[in-house]
Every structure is written in C-alpha cells, then in structure tokens.
Amino acid sequence: MRVFNFKARNIGEEKYLTYTMGEECELDEDVLDYCEDNNLKELVDIIYEEDDDYDYLTYDITGKVSLEEFIANEMKAQQVLLIVRNLANNLISFKEQAIQLSYILLNRSYIFVGEDMELQYICLPIESKA
Numbered sequence: 001m002r003v004f005n006f007k008a009r010n011i012g013e014e015k016y017l018t019y020t021m022g023e024e025c026e027l028d029e030d031v032l033d034y035c036e037d038n039n040l041k042e043l044v045d046i047i048y049e050e051d052d053d054y055d056y057l058t059y060d061i062t063g064k065v066s067l068e069e070f071i072a073n074e075m076k077a078q079q080v081l082l083i084v085r086n087l088a089n090n091l092i093s094f095k096e097q098a099i100q101l102s103y104i105l106l107n108r109s110y111i112f113v114g115e116d117m118e119l120q121y122i123c124l125p126i127e128s129k130a
Contacts, residue, residue: 031125064112
C-alpha cells in the first residue's frame with residue numbers, strides 16, 4: 001500500500017493540503033494539464049507550484065468534509081448506497097477520461113462529500129518508486 005504525506009495549511013479561512021514531490025517522483029504533465037484545463041467536478045482543483053528545491057501539488061479543501069468525517073455520523077441506508085453508487089460512477093468516469101486510477105486517492109481521508117452526496121477526489125498525477 002502506498003503512503004502519502006500531505007501538509008495541511010490554513011490561510012485565513014481557507015484550508016489547503018500540499019503534497020511535496022520528492023526526487024524519485026515524476027509528474028504526469030499530461031494528466032495535470034487535462035485536469036487543469038477541464039476543471040473536472042469529481043476532482044479537487046490542483047494547484048501546481050515549484051521552487052528551487054521541490055515541486056508541490058496543492059489542493060483547496062476549504063469548506064469540504066472528508067468521507068471519514070461524514071461517515072462518523074449515523075447514516076441512512078439510502079445515503080450509504082448513494083455514496084457507493086457515486087463512487088462506482090466516478091471510477092468509471094475516470095477510466096473513460098484516461099485518468100489512471102492509481103492517481104486517484106481512494107482513502108476516506110482524501111475523498112470529500114458534497115451536497116447531494118457528490119464525491120470529490122484528490123488526484124495525485126505522479127509516478128514514483130515509493
């Protein structure tokens with residue numbers, strides 16, 4: 001199982017998750033460009049940043065509730081089934097759009113639940129030996 005370390009940052013009322021790319025990481029620029037150009041509603045927006053030492057992928061999660069937080073509360077069976085259906089539909093959509101499923105973090109801490117049980121995912125378009 002791959003492990004990812006994100007740094008959470010609060011800037012005023014806004015909240016961000018930042019992933020620092022190590023030396024072994026190679027960015028899939030085609031997928032990053034596709035995500036930025038098409039503004040996919042299923043994905044949390046990606047902000048690509050770089051400096052002299054590292055490259056960073058930052059995600060704006062302001063006002064978003066993680067699936068982990070959401071399922072901590074009591075849920076009706078209909079809500080659970082709707083989340084599972086949306087998850088399956090999103091995975092099919094990613095496959096159709098040629099976004100490698102290995103780039104989508106399917107960890108309940110990095111999946112966010114919106115209104116109408118719509119889901120948003122963190123897409124980490126990198127190849128790494130880690």
